[in-house]
Amino acid sequence: MSELTSEVRRTLEEGFGSVAVSGEVSNWRLQASGHAYFVLKDARSQLACVLFRGQAVGTRDQLRDGAHVILTGELTVYEPRGQYQLRVLGVELEGVGALQAAFEKLKARLQAEGLFDAARKRPIPRFPRRVGLVTSPSGAAIRDVLHVVARRYAGLEFVLVPVRVQGAGAAEEISAAVALLNAYDEAAGAGAGEGLDAILVTRGGGSLEDLWAFNEEGVARSLAASRVPVISAVGHEIDFTIADFVADLRAATPSAAAELLTAGYVDSRVRVAEGVRRLQWLARRHLEDQTSAADGWRRRLARMHPRRGLAERAQRLDDAVETLRRIAARCLEDHRRQEGAVRQRLAASRPSAVVSRWRRELADWQRRLPRAAALELEARRPRLARLVAGLRMLSPEQVLQRGYSITFNDADGAVVRSPDEVTPGQRLRTRVRDGEIESEVRGGLPWVSPFGVPPSGGGA
Numbered sequence: 001m002s003e004l005t006s007e008v009r010r011t012l013e014e015g016f017g018s019v020a021v022s023g024e025v026s027n028w029r030l031q032a033s034g035h036a037y038f039v040l041k042d043a044r045s046q047l048a049c050v051l052f053r054g055q056a057v058g059t060r061d062q063l064r065d066g067a068h069v070i071l072t073g074e075l076t077v078y079e080p081r082g083q084y085q086l087r088v089l090g091v092e093l094e095g096v097g098a099l100q101a102a103f104e105k106l107k108a109r110l111q112a113e114g115l116f117d118a119a120r121k122r123p124i125p126r127f128p129r130r131v132g133l134v135t136s137p138s139g140a141a142i143r144d145v146l147h148v149v150a151r152r153y154a155g156l157e158f159v160l161v162p163v164r165v166q167g168a169g170a171a172e173e174i175s176a177a178v179a180l181l182n183a184y185d186e187a188a189g190a191g192a193g194e195g196l197d198a199i200l201v202t203r204g205g206g207s208l209e210d211l212w213a214f215n216e217e218g219v220a221r222s223l224a225a226s227r228v229p230v231i232s233a234v235g236h237e238i239d240f241t242i243a244d245f246v247a248d249l250r251a252a253t254p255s256a257a258a259e260l261l262t263a264g265y266v267d268s269r270v271r272v273a274e275g276v277r278r279l280q281w282l283a284r285r286h287l288e289d290q291t292s293a294a295d296g297w298r299r300r301l302a303r304m305h306p307r308r309g310l311a312e313r314a315q316r317l318d319d320a321v322e323t324l325r326r327i328a329a330r331c332l333e334d335h336r337r338q339e340g341a342v343r344q345r346l347a348a349s350r351p352s353a354v355v356s357r358w359r360r361e362l363a364d365w366q367r368r369l370p371r372a373a374a375l376e377l378e379a380r381r382p383r384l385a386r387l388v389a390g391l392r393m394l395s396p397e398q399v400l401q402r403g404y405s406i407t408f409n410d411a412d413g414a415v416v417r418s419p420d421e422v423t424p425g426q427r428l429r430t431r432v433r434d435g436e437i438e439s440e441v442r443g444g445l446p447w448v449s450p451f452g453v454p455p456s457g458g459g460a
Contacts, residue, residue, distance in 0.1 A: 002079070009077035012084060021047065021086065022070045022094060025063055036063065040071060040086070048085035049073070057091045062101070068094040100208065103215050106242060110217075115224045121248045122229045126264035128197035130157040132181035132228065134174060137162040140204045141233070141254040148258035153265040159184065159196065164213075165203035171216035174201065178222040178230070185228050196228045198261065201243060202254045205236040214241040223247055233257035400433045407431075410438070 023040040030036045034053030039046050049071065051057065063069065072090035077083065093101045110116065135141050137160065149156050161177035164170040178199060185195035201223070203214070213219065214234045223230050223246045232247035233254045244250040251257035347353070392398060396406060407416040410427040422428065422441045430437040 001082075005077060005079045005082050008084075009079060012075050012077060016075045018072065018074055018089070019086070020070060020072045022068070023047070025065055025067045025069060028063065028065050036060075038063070038065075040069075048078075048083060049088050050078075050085055051088040051091075055089060057088070060091065062093060063091060070094055103208075103242070106215065106217055106220075107245065110220055110242065110246065115220065116245045120224075124229050124231060124249050124260065125197045127268075128156065128261055128264075130159060130194075130196055131261060132184070132196045132199040133158045133160045134163055134177040134181070134199065134201045135160075135203055135254075136165045139165060141165075141202045144204075144254045145200070145202065145258045148255050149262055152259065152262040156262060156265075166206065166210045166213055170213035171219050174213060175218045175222035178219075178226055182227050198229050198231055199226060200231045200233065200257055200261070201247070202231075202233040202251075202257060203235070204254065205239060211235050211239060211241055214243040216242075219243055220246045231257050231260065400431065403433070405430050405432045 021040060023042045023046075026039045026041050026046070028036065028038040036051040038049050038051075040049050041047070051060070051063070070092040071086060071088050072092075073086045073088045075084060076087050078085055114120065133142070133145070135145075142160075146158075149158075159181065161180055163173040163177045165174070178201070181196060181199050188194040188196075201214075203211075211234060214232070220242045223232070223243055229248040230246075231249045231251055232241070232243045233251035233256065234241045234243055235253075237252035237256075249260065251260055400406070407428050407430045408414065409416060409422075410429050414421075416422055416428065424441050426441045428439045428441065430439060
């Protein structure tokens, strides 16, 4: 069986050689070794495929389930399973995918050549007078451009070269139009100011297939070779073509390109209008400053005029005279008030008036004093009684009435409060309720004699 499988493999490889087959990728598997295995199928059959790791395929990362591709390779047999398969040597995406792959491939190649470098791009003149226009005469792009230019700066001239912007032959017409406009510029004498200031290549939006003419290499190289600066405005804002990358300036839309071409005029018009307004403002400001300065000099001259000085001095004299008059009147009034006060004091100071006033006051006090004294005495009588009662309670007499006695030093009348205050031979007087008792101190205790004479024998 192995020999049969080997013979089938040899016959298959020699009989078919290199083939190209299209279909849909299915059952995509990428192994850890880097080899990829998948199935290419259509509505009626399927083919096993293998893509080895070392095989250079530019669109390897776009291979996935559901992708429609065109594969080139060699038919062979995998002998362990006796299965024939396609060893993939090249991959190309079908339909839009193929166009996108071609776009990326051309873009990478032209970028490597330096056609996209910013250093080679030239600035668009700020005030273009004549612009070459490469577009379809019946498309929406030319209407948008002319409408915007008419609104912003109608003096801009266009030299139109009508071309087809999609379909077969469109790319060749665009390249020829760019070359024709460069020839026109050279013939018109660009140095004399009669040539073209820029070339606008434009069309409206569309699908990738519709815009494909602007992705052709011939168009890209014609734009790169142009002596006149080129503006590319193809499709909508999200659309990018090879022409956009090669052109000196890319505009998002045809209307945006027209705005870029007229921006200098619009900005200048705005700047001129702002300058006019500023000049008017400066003129008014200068006039106001000069008027204010003239008014100031006029007022200063009026202040410095001799008539002004004389008038001020006359006014000061009138003020001084009025001030003197007021001072004199005030002094006269003060003297009159002082005289009246003196007269009143003199009248109040007459002896007869003083005596009469004193008599009236004396009579008044004579009437008021007895009654006031009686009232005061009556008011003080209860308090006096309370004080007397309190004094009686504290009086020594009351103490004696209760059986107590008081001993005095006969010599000085001092009250004896302790035996330590007496000495032998000292005479004492003791007061009791009914009288006094005289005694003389003997030894430690005094001896008391009811008759006032000490006994002859002595003793305590």
